[in-house]
Amino acid sequence: MLVTLNVVALVQEDATADQLTEALARVQGIHLGIRHVATGERPRNQLASDEQPDIILLELGGNEAEDLHEVEQILHQTGGRVVVFVICGQSDSFTVRRMLGLGVRRVYARPLEVQGLVLDVIECMSEKRSRVQRARSHKGALTAFVNAKGGSGATTLATNVACTLAARHKHKVALIDLDVQFGAAALGLDLRVGSDITNALFQPERIDPLFLQALMIEHASGLHVLPAPGDLTEVDTIRPGATSALLQAALDLYEVVIVDVPRLFVPWTLEALRMAHPVLLVSQKSLVTIRDTKLLLERLPLNGVPREQIEVVNNRAQSRIASLDIQAMKRTLKLECIHRITNDYATAVAAQDRGVPVDQVNRRSAMTQDIERLAAYLHSSLSGEQVRSPGLWDRLFRRRA
Ligand SMILES: Nc1ncnc2c1ncn2[C@@H]1O[C@H](COP(=O)(O)OP(=O)(O)O)[C@@H](O)[C@H]1O
Ligand SMILES: [Mg+2]
Incomplete structure (x- = not known):
């Protein structure tokens, strides 16, 4: 059964946008929406207040306090129902642990290793497929x-x-x-x-x-x-x-x-x-x-x-x-x-x-x-x-x- 997965990527770097498009466009059933976040802009401004895609790929700038706050706000706004992956430059292990503790599924370092991310997205797809099958039964x-x-x-x-x-x-x-x-x-x-x-x-x-x-x-x-x-x-x-x-x-x-x-x-x-x-x-x-x-x-x-x-x-x-x-x-x-x-x-x-x-x-x-x-x-x-x-x-x- 083909399920569709709605993925919204809030990106800061053009290179990230290119990598994501290249890697995820090949996966059947994925709707990828890339939204560019300008320097100094809050990524969540790119999300409608009632938007609930399946996955948010959130690229962050590397300012520890601001990044944690942003993650917290996005998880709150989406009611904890959306799988959030974070991509960031120089996060120390303490910040990464805090993000995971808040509910982020995984944190990827830049430059992005896309293969791992594609596997994680495919895993989300099979989770969704199981949910759909449970309901169908x-x-x-x-x-x-x-x-x-x-x-x-x-x-x-x-x-x-x-x-x-x-x-x-x-x-x-x-x-x-x-x-x-x-x-x-x-x-x-x-x-x-x-x-x-x-x-x-x-x-x-x-x-x-x-x-x-x-x-x-x-x-x-x-x-x-x-x-x-x-x-x-x-x-x-x-x-x-x-x-x-x-x-x-x-x-x-x-x-x-x-x-x-x-x-x-x-x-x-x-x-x-x-x-x-x-x-x-x-x-x-x-x-x-x-x-x-x-x-x-x-x-x-x-x-x-x-x-x-x-x-x-x-x-x-x-x-x-x-x-x-x-x-x-x-x-x-x-x-x-x-x-x-x-x-x-x-x-x-x-x-x-x-x-x-x-x-x-x-x-x-x-x-x-x-x-x-x-x-x-x-x-x-x-x-x-x-x-x-x-x-x-x-x-x-x-x-x-
Ligand atoms: N099969 C039907 N034939 C004729 N009138 C109907 C039929 N189903 C609903 N209605 C009428 O249509 C109107 C709107 O129905 P309602 O159930 O309140 O719609 P909704 O909940 O979609 O807004 C009501 O006056 C209802 O009696
Ligand atoms: Mg009604």
């Missing part, structure tokens, strides 16, 4: 819904798929509403909110399965919901570590965890997408939405969300011209299969207004049945009856193109 345990454009139906699908998995497939299911600013999962199920997800996200040190259990609200379907306050909560201070601690605790407690992820691509939301398999990218057939779907399919892998884990859902599909729709969408997005949910606005809105799952409004609606098929797909992935061939799946469930 548990497909369906943690599923994220995220829309490619606001209003595409991510919340509707997350909520209804979660209810179906709990009520029909009898799984122990948690629905986590990560949309802390506009979350509507609890509203859509008419649940009264007491505590909410911010109790966990703002106190990550308190998160464990027991703490999480106390925050969950039970729905009649058997589903447990962790609601969002939906009141424009300040999100800048949420750390990716809080998301992973929360989802890890949820996975300890529940068989199936469904996350409704807002369309906000910052480290703490990307963390949820990185952990999830599959990431269901909810799209619709409009030009702008398809453009954004294509963009996200290209860009999310550069932010650590494995491409292999992203699947597209064509929501609000029109029944009469559906097959034409889906073929065009598949061609544009270069995808072999796309999940398809029929448009039924009357049922969707009535369910939302009444605060009930769609099957309680119209059991026979094509939309309700498509949602049930999507839940069945996750159920089968989870129980290992994974449908390997999209062709077979097509024949079993004709609506999934």
Whole structure:
């Protein structure tokens, strides 16, 4: 399996840039971005505040105190999730030890011995491959819904798929509403909110399965919901570590965890997408939405969300011209299969207004049945009856193109 590794090199010397380009360009799957740091400039100024590549290669000037401070700041800014390699001229062994102690993976002396660095980068790639494989082997345990454009139906699908998995497939299911600013999962199920997800996200040190259990609200379907306050909560201070601690605790407690992820691509939301398999990218057939779907399919892998884990859902599909729709969408997005949910606005809105799952409004609606098929797909992935061939799946469930 080919995984892609996003490597950002913050370099000071042209010679280093040339060496890195020469050595890493040959390694398949590596996206290398070289950024030149001017004399006197801080390397971290070249990184966006929410940027999380897989690897940062950081070339430093040799001023011990400044270099240590820079390393510390970059490790802090990236939440400890990024592998940092340092390249520097004349670091003494004390400084090197301090850098390693802070979390730097390795320190290379200049002139750079590129072979060692290439081996280290390849090792990072195989670590990433193992992470992806681990997640793949548990497909369906943690599923994220995220829309490619606001209003595409991510919340509707997350909520209804979660209810179906709990009520029909009898799984122990948690629905986590990560949309802390506009979350509507609890509203859509008419649940009264007491505590909410911010109790966990703002106190990550308190998160464990027991703490999480106390925050969950039970729905009649058997589903447990962790609601969002939906009141424009300040999100800048949420750390990716809080998301992973929360989802890890949820996975300890529940068989199936469904996350409704807002369309906000910052480290703490990307963390949820990185952990999830599959990431269901909810799209619709409009030009702008398809453009954004294509963009996200290209860009999310550069932010650590494995491409292999992203699947597209064509929501609000029109029944009469559906097959034409889906073929065009598949061609544009270069995808072999796309999940398809029929448009039924009357049922969707009535369910939302009444605060009930769609099957309680119209059991026979094509939309309700498509949602049930999507839940069945996750159920089968989870129980290992994974449908390997999209062709077979097509024949079993004709609506999934
Ligand atoms: N398959 C569907 N057919 C018709 N309307 C839908 C469908 N799915 C969602 N909707 C409606 O679209 C609107 C936006 O849905 P929502 O789930 O809130 O989107 P998102 O979470 O992606 O912003 C809601 O009014 C919802 O009832
Ligand atoms: Mg939503």
